[in-house]
Amino acid sequence: MRQIVSGLILLLAVTGMTASTASAEPDRSAVVAGAAGGERLITLTRWDSTRQWRRGERAGTAVRDGRLAFDQPVATASVGGRSYDVARWTSPWVEPGYAFTELIASWSTQTPKDSWVEVKVRGRHGSGDRTTWDTIARWTSGDRHLLRTTGSGQSDDGTTVAVDTWRASGLVGYQVRLSLGRRAGASYQPSLDLATAMASRLPSSAGPTSAAGPARGTVLQVPRYSQMVHSGHYPRWGGGGEAWCSPTSTSMVLGYYDRLPPPRRYRWVPDGHVDPWVDHAARMTYDHAYDGTGNWPFNTAYAAPLAGKAFVTRLRSVREAERFLAAGIPVVISLAFGPGQLDGAPISSSNGHLLVVVGVRDNGNVVVNDPAADTRRHVRRTYDRGQLERLWLEASGGLAYVITDPAHPLPEGPATNW
Incomplete structure (x- = not known):
């Protein structure tokens, strides 16, 4: 079997980072063996x-x-x-x-x-x-x-x-x-x-860009929350801003299902904080061993009792993610990118970022809620399909949070990864 060596999954929140180089996930970098023939197993x-x-x-x-x-x-x-x-x-x-x-x-x-x-x-x-x-x-x-x-x-x-x-x-x-x-x-x-x-x-490279699939022309009405409006909040739980992309993305999906935590759960957050449920999500997903909120299964474990079901998996392409969109299920994905690699992004680079895939344009490009935007109004973005897919597959191996409520069962049909 051909061994393809790849450094998958770059990450770890770096203190002192500016908003243009956000990082919010733990260090998972390693050398791993790839699959034969580029097959994503x-x-x-x-x-x-x-x-x-x-x-x-x-x-x-x-x-x-x-x-x-x-x-x-x-x-x-x-x-x-x-x-x-x-x-x-x-x-x-x-x-x-x-x-x-x-x-x-x-x-x-x-x-x-x-x-x-x-x-x-x-x-x-x-x-x-x-x-x-x-x-x-x-x-x-x-x-x-x-x-x-x-x-x-x-x-x-x-x-x-x-x-x-x-x-x-x-x-x-x-x-x-x-x-x-x-x-x-x-x-x-x-x-x-x-x-x-x-x-x-997994192989180290993404391969050819997938063709548009069943969600072409679909955009789910997922609420828009910005992680950046929380900058400086609660340093003991990461300090908001660039550190909170994961709980902000998770909260957007919960908001879509109308399954955010009840106000009594976040009444400890002072009045005047925008989207206080994001502060609550950051606290309740914080990993005290590595000091951050970007732990993948901690986010799905937080979301599951609120929504119904949630788990971490990997998807092979944007086309595979479209099966979830077509079923009314937004997907949180993990990616990393350098300067000039993701056109239209609100930050210039990130060595670990999460956002919500909410739809696909008629031309196949991907509609997202990117929490790195400075305000709610700027969260909705459209990214080039080829750029996003490559950055997602090559940085995290296609990592995704799948969060569902009882009204949105998983897509039907054969699948080994959900």
Whole structure:
């Protein structure tokens, strides 16, 4: 198999940056092996039904009404100096059918009071040898009791964690382990509605620009929010401005579904702050391990209980994203670009940026809500299809947040990545 070496996914918020060179995502840069012949190999496995949860090994967890819930403790853990009861679920071994180089997990949970979910993965080589378990994240929906974190590093046996992305050298299988924790002696029940794992093996180049597809002439009425109007807000959660493209994009999709959090959730934001739900989203997606709001699955984990379902995946082209637009689903994408590479952008460059794809013009060019605009009025943009597609696929491998509500089911038809 031909090995194509590529530095996918540039990123990390740099303090002191001007608005012309915004950066809002963690450093996920790495050398990865590409797929043979330029094929974009992406496989998403999901667990979100009674039948699917029951395929896994349960230890202290129970399946109720399609959810995986804490039932009884099987272990204890000390976190932040406090003791927690723990229950676990371990997936069956998953083999995508090729040697993958990256895996991104995502989840939708209810973590009441002082409770959390911990996500771990391990892999299997073609020889049958297994890697050790690596911790991807410990997630909680609030920040009163614990701080949500990721487990960057853990470089051993050919694997490493880059914030939210698990990197490996050609593994052929993997398992996911989900641990539910609650304060020792408590009776409340943290639970999971959805867990996904997206494995991929990608070429370094985007290839030819895709032809316009089923969403040609469609523009979804997604509300427009600017990250820049929050500049200087809450330095302990990134400081707004260039650092908040991800929670601003996530909030635009929630606003489209009329699923923003209720005002009581963000009443702590002072009067006069424009779009205070964006400040709230930044706080509730903040990763205290790398100090930023650009963690991909943290954003979908925040959105999922509000909207209905949300997960991280990769798409192969703008044409594939059009299937979501045609179904009424806007898509958040991650890209990076240098000076002169993205005509019409409100900033000159970014080594990691997220925006919302909301439509496609009759000529195939892509309509977006770009939160890097200085005000709401300037958020709606139209970008050249070829430029946007290349910058998206070559920077993040086609990374996308898929957020849906009950009225907008996923596109029908065969797909390995949703």
